[in-house]
Structure formats: structure tokens, C-alpha cells
Amino acid sequence: MNVLIVGAGINGVTAAIALHKRGHTVRLIDPGPIPHPGAASTDISKAVRSTYGSDEDYTELAERSVRRWREWNEQFGLTLYHEVGMLFVRRSLMNPGDFEYESFQVSKRRGGRLEEMDQKTLRARFPAWGENNFGYGVFEREAGYAESGTAVSVLAAHAKDLGVQLDQGCQFTRLDENGSKVRGAIVNGNDRIEADITVMTAGAWTPYILPFTRSFFRATGHAVFHFQPADPSLFAPERFPVFGADISTTGYYGFPLNRDGVVKIANHGPGREMSPDSTQRHVTPQEEARIKDFVRETFPALADAPIVFARICLYCDTHDGHFWIAPDPDRAGLVVATGDSGHGFKFAPVLGDIIADAAEEKDNPLLKKFRWRPEVRPGAEKEGARYLQEWL
Numbered sequence: 564m565n566v567l568i569v570g571a572g573i574n575g576v577t578a579a580i581a582l583h584k585r586g587h588t589v590r591l592i593d594p595g596p597i598p599h600p601g602a603a604s605t606d607i608s609k610a611v612r613s614t615y616g617s618d619e620d621y622t623e624l625a626e627r628s629v630r631r632w633r634e635w636n637e638q639f640g641l642t643l644y645h646e647v648g649m650l651f652v653r654r655s656l657m658n659p660g661d662f663e664y665e666s667f668q669v670s671k672r673r674g675g676r677l678e679e680m681d682q683k684t685l686r687a688r689f690p691a692w693g694e695n696n697f698g699y700g701v702f703e704r705e706a707g708y709a710e711s712g713t714a715v716s717v718l719a720a721h722a723k724d725l726g727v728q729l730d731q732g733c734q735f736t737r738l739d740e741n742g743s744k745v746r747g748a749i750v751n752g753n754d755r756i757e758a759d760i761t762v763m764t765a766g767a768w769t770p771y772i773l774p775f776t777r778s779f780f781r782a783t784g785h786a787v788f789h790f791q792p793a794d795p796s797l798f799a800p801e802r803f804p805v806f807g808a809d810i811s812t813t814g815y816y817g818f819p820l821n822r823d824g825v826v827k828i829a830n831h832g833p834g835r836e837m838s839p840d841s842t843q844r845h846v847t848p849q850e851e852a853r854i855k856d857f858v859r860e861t862f863p864a865l866a867d868a869p870i871v872f873a874r875i876c877l878y879c880d881t882h883d884g885h886f887w888i889a890p891d892p893d894r895a896g897l898v899v900a901t902g903d904s905g906h907g908f909k910f911a912p913v914l915g916d917i918i919a920d921a922a923e924e925k926d927n928p929l930l931k932k933f934r935w936r937p938e939v940r941p942g943a944e945k946e947g948a949r950y951l952q953e954w955l
């Protein structure tokens with residue numbers, strides 16, 4: 564088949580590699596440069612963890628991904644994935660229904676990846692956590708973060724080496740439709756690219772470039788901050804793993820010091836609905852004030868650290884928080900693979916094959932979860948922090 568893939572973020576590059584390996588002729592387009600500065604994938608770090616509450620599908624998928632991340636590190640001779648561990652701690656006891664409790668139960672059933680954390684152990688091992696009262700939770704050693712922007716560059720170059728036609732400077736304008744059949748795309752205003760299958764992997768741009776998806780996708784902007792600590796030693800990866808602090812109710816999470824000496828902290832909350840090209844795509848004073856309050860209360864040694872960089876990164880949200888990787892039942896020849904909902908990057912090593920299965924209409928149990936489902940309405944999502952009223 565001739566396959567056109569629109570958008571060279573992590574979904575697009577991994578889909579291109581998988582489909583090429585299956586013998587298809589693949590063309591991957593993006594306005595560029597790759598990694599695109601506005602793409603969700605273009606970042607210094609994304610958390611990689613199998614801790615997923617009671618959701619064993621994502622847990623299993625993440626376990627597989629971690630094994631492949633290690634192989635990628637070997638294959639590309641680069642540390643794209645840093646296995647520094649991840650902490651999920653909370654202020655109150657873990658109880659049934661809580662994200663940390665349910666994750667711990669799943670872990671026990673699956674061989675015990677998670678170890679339980681208490682306040683004494685937390686302070687002894689991870690001293691930046693100071694005198695705060697995050698006394699309960701779990702630690703996952705086989706977790707960490709991926710250097711996401713670098714991973715996209717490396718994989719795009721790899722795709723090109725394999726024989727994928729990679730067109731930068733090529734912008735999707737609209738689908739080329741013939742009745743209910745999609746036969747490719749119109750790009751850069753009026754050029755036509757023919758394809759048997761068109762795979763849309765345009766992330767948060769999707770609801771804007773495919774307007775009929777607006778009833779089930781929302782692009783939301785989330786503030787991300789880089790702090791530069793005066794005493795970096797407290798934030799070194801071995802003493803300060805990736806963390807979620809009461810993640811399901813507050814949304815706060817962050818990363819250890821990277822090689823540029825910054826600690827990244829952000830909030831997995833409701834965000835603000837906007838287009839990735841919006842003029843509102845900048846951090847507000849309120850967002851900055853909230854993150855500083857959290858940092859002051861939680862990490863005393865970071866309280867006076869300057870913010871050296873801030874950015875709005877966009878999720879493509881679905882109404883239930885699950886990915887959307889599916890052929891369009893009303894448009895033959897079109898596959899939409901997006902809906903990251905802020906948690907898709909970790910799955911990079913396995914995403915390409917899932918998207919390729921959708922394009923080939925192959926059986927894959929996960930494709931039921933990620934199916935075409937316009938009937939799902941907002942509110943099915945379980946993460947409380949994504950609905951915090953004070954953030955809206």
C-alpha cells in the first residue's frame with residue numbers, strides 16, 4: 564500500500580517505521596523542522612512508568628515499552644531513556660480506589676515492580692523531599708524518563724535511512740476525498756498527494772485540521788517550567804527520581820536534574836483549551852504563581868531557584884483519556900492516531916505497531932480500547948486532577 568502519514572511527532576515517526584517494515588511505501592510529511600518546536604513530543608523529558616492505577620492494559624504496555632526503550636538505547640548508542648526510577652507519593656494513606664493503592668495491587672499481581680514508600684524512607688533516600696508530609700506511596704525502579712525531542716530526531720533519521728520518504732516543509736491542508744473515500748491529501752494549499760491509506764498523526768493540531776473530530780478531541784495547553792537549583796546535588800537523578808506528588812488529585816509531577824542543570828516541573832491538570840498555533844500559547848502569571856507555591860511547599864531547596872524556561876505544551880485530549888488509534892468508519896482510507904491525553908510518549912517503542920495494525924485493520928486487543936468512539940462523552944475520565952475547578 565501507499566501510505567501517507569501526516570505529522571512527524573512520535574506517533575508519526577514510529578508509525579512510519581512500523582509500516583515501512585511491513586512492506587508498505589511510506590511518505591511522512593511535516594511542516595518541520597523535525598522535531599517541530601510546537602509539537603508535544605518536542606521536550607527534554609517525558610515520564611516512562613508502568614504505574615497506571617488499576618489499568619492493567621497500560622501497565623502491560625508500559626512494561627513492554629521499557630524493555631524496548633533499553634534496546635533502543637543500545638541500538639542507537641544513546642541514552643534516550645534514563646532509568647532513574649519514579650516515585651508516586653501522597654499525603655494520606657493509600658486506600659482502595661487511590662491511584663497509588665491500585666497501582667501497588669496491580670504490581671503485586673504482576674511480580675512486584677513497585678516498592679512501598681513511607682516518610683522515613685522517602686527522606687532518607689530522597690532528601691529534597693524535606694519536611695513535607697508526603698508520607699505514603701510507591702517507588703518504581705524500572706521507570707524513568709525519555710529524552711523525547713531527541714528520540715523523535717533519532718527515529719526520524721532512522722526512518723529516512725530505512726527508506727521512508729520524509730518531507731519537511733510539507734503542510735497538510737485538507738483531505739482529498741471522493742465521496743466517502745479518502746484518496747490522500749491536499750498539501751501546501753493545492754498540491755495533491757495520493758495514498759491508499761492516510762494516517763493522521765498531527766497531535767493537538769488534529770481538531771483544527773480535521774474539524775469533524777472536534778466533537779471528540781480537545782487541544783489543551785499545559786504549563787511546563789524549568790527550575791535551576793542553586794544546589795544541584797539534591798536533585799541529581801539518584802537522589803531525586805521522576806515524581807508524581809498526589810498526582811491524581813493535584814496533578815503535580817517533575818523530573819530530576821538533566822545534563823543542562825534544570826529540574827522540570829509541571830501539572831497534569833485541566834489545562835486551557837487552545838490551538839497549538841494560538842496567540843494565547845504562553846504561560847500566565849497565575850500558572851507561574853501556582854507552580855511556585857507547590858515548589859516552595861514541597862522542595863525547600865528549590866524555593867528560590869529561578870525559572871529559566873517556561874512553555875505551554877499541548878495535549879490532544881479524548882473524553883475518556885485513552886488514545887484514539889482507529890480507522891474512520893465513515894471515510895475509507897483514513898486512520899486517525901492521536902488522542903495522547905498527556906501520557907502517550909512512554910509507549911513510543913510499541914506505538915508504531917499499534918498504529919500499523921489499525922492501518923492494516925489487523926486484530927489487536929488494544930484497538931478496542933483505542934477504537935473510534937464519538938459516543939463517549941466528557942466525564943468518563945477518572946483522573947480527578949484533570950478537572951480541578953480552581954485551574955479552570
Ligand SMILES: Cc1cc2nc3c(=O)[nH]c(=O)nc-3n(C[C@H](O)[C@H](O)[C@H](O)COP(=O)(O)OP(=O)(O)OC[C@H]3O[C@@H](n4cnc5c(N)ncnc54)[C@H](O)[C@@H]3O)c2cc1C
Pocket residue numbers: 569570571572573574575592593594595598599601602603604605608609610611733734735736764765766767768772785786787829876877878900901902903904905906907908909910
Ligand atoms: C506538558 C506535557 C507533558 C507530557 N508528559 C508526558 C509524560 O510525562 N509521559 C508521557 O508518556 N507522555 C507525556 N506527554 C504526552 C506526549 O507528549 C504525547 O503522547 C506525544 O508527544 C504525542 O505525540 P504526537 O505525535 O501525537 O503529537 P506531536 O508530538 O504534537 O506531533 C504532531 C506533529 O504533527 C505535525 N503537524 C501539525 N500540523 C500539521 C499539518 N498541517 N501538516 C503536517 N504535519 C502537521 C506537527 O508539526 C508535529 O510534528 C506529555 C504531553 C505534554 C503536552
